[in-house]
Amino acid sequence: MSSNNMTCMLRFIFLFAVLIAANMTAYAQDADERPVSDPAEAEAVIEKAVSYLGGNAYLNVSTQISRGKFSILRQGAVISFQSFYDVIVFPDRERTEFKSGKLRNVQVNVGETGWVYDGDMEVVRDQTEIQLSNFKKGMRTSLDNLLRRHWKGEAKLEYVGKRPATLGKRNDVIKLIYDDGFEVEFEFGADNGIPAKAITRRTNANGEEVVEEDRYAQFVRIGNVLTPFIIDRFTNSVHSSRINVESVEFNKRVSDDIFTKPADVKTLRKSLTL
Numbered sequence: 001m002s003s004n005n006m007t008c009m010l011r012f013i014f015l016f017a018v019l020i021a022a023n024m025t026a027y028a029q030d031a032d033e034r035p036v037s038d039p040a041e042a043e044a045v046i047e048k049a050v051s052y053l054g055g056n057a058y059l060n061v062s063t064q065i066s067r068g069k070f071s072i073l074r075q076g077a078v079i080s081f082q083s084f085y086d087v088i089v090f091p092d093r094e095r096t097e098f099k100s101g102k103l104r105n106v107q108v109n110v111g112e113t114g115w116v117y118d119g120d121m122e123v124v125r126d127q128t129e130i131q132l133s134n135f136k137k138g139m140r141t142s143l144d145n146l147l148r149r150h151w152k153g154e155a156k157l158e159y160v161g162k163r164p165a166t167l168g169k170r171n172d173v174i175k176l177i178y179d180d181g182f183e184v185e186f187e188f189g190a191d192n193g194i195p196a197k198a199i200t201r202r203t204n205a206n207g208e209e210v211v212e213e214d215r216y217a218q219f220v221r222i223g224n225v226l227t228p229f230i231i232d233r234f235t236n237s238v239h240s241s242r243i244n245v246e247s248v249e250f251n252k253r254v255s256d257d258i259f260t261k262p263a264d265v266k267t268l269r270k271s272l273t274l
Helices: 003-033 039-053 129-140 143-147
Strands: 063-074 077-089 093-100 103-110 113-118 123-126 155-164 170-178 183-189 195-203 209-222 225-235 238-250
Touching: 039 143, 039 155, 039 170, 039 183, 039 195, 039 225, 103 129, 113 129, 143 195, 209 238
Parallel strands: none
Antiparallel strands: 063 077, 063 238, 077 093, 093 103, 103 113, 113 123, 155 170, 170 183, 183 195, 195 209, 209 225, 225 238
8 A cells, every 4th residue: 555645545545345235235135035936946056065065965965963062152261161072863863072170961762752861960850842843943044954955844945036245246045935934044055055054043032033153164074075073153243162073973873872862871881882
């Protein structure tokens, strides 16, 4: 920047910012106001994303075993974290173990049922209705649930439009609308199909809308499959949690026994091994 042209340069920057803001508004209107289109447009977005993640290799994944850290954030700082060990048998069986120091907790879901092990109280019990509902919501907002089409027969798919992403880029936006009214939007890079985020909206106890976004980053190739190693949760645009995946295994044999609710806590005191 030349010092003798500072005034002209500032004026140019201002005009450029105005143009960017105008384009951002136009793009937002494009996504928010565009009439619902043929579901084939949304299916094309899914196909592009599946191709990016590995095509048939991605679709043929039957089990997934992940290890990593789950962190809670406040004002940009980590206030607590736990290690996790997560085992999924698609489409609807999952066992997650959390460890914080010597304390260990286990959550298991199989379809519409589930149980937990509370390591602090050393008790095994059935999940509450709220816990079951939260798992169901997690399934519905899952990227794998969308791309592997486990929602078929329960929801309809719509193409929303395009939204601005990073500078000069736009995302394709598609929406799943479930039969009971629950909705979730997904964004993918319009150029390459890379998954960007999942968005849901809910109303809190004060009648205020809460927007939750899961943003995907750091895609790592495991064999022939790409998978995100970072998933950030933003609540009303505030960074609230992060999943840091450290390792992933696909298609490893998983025994049905690990999902069975035990009669007592004795076996659960041992670490899960597969």
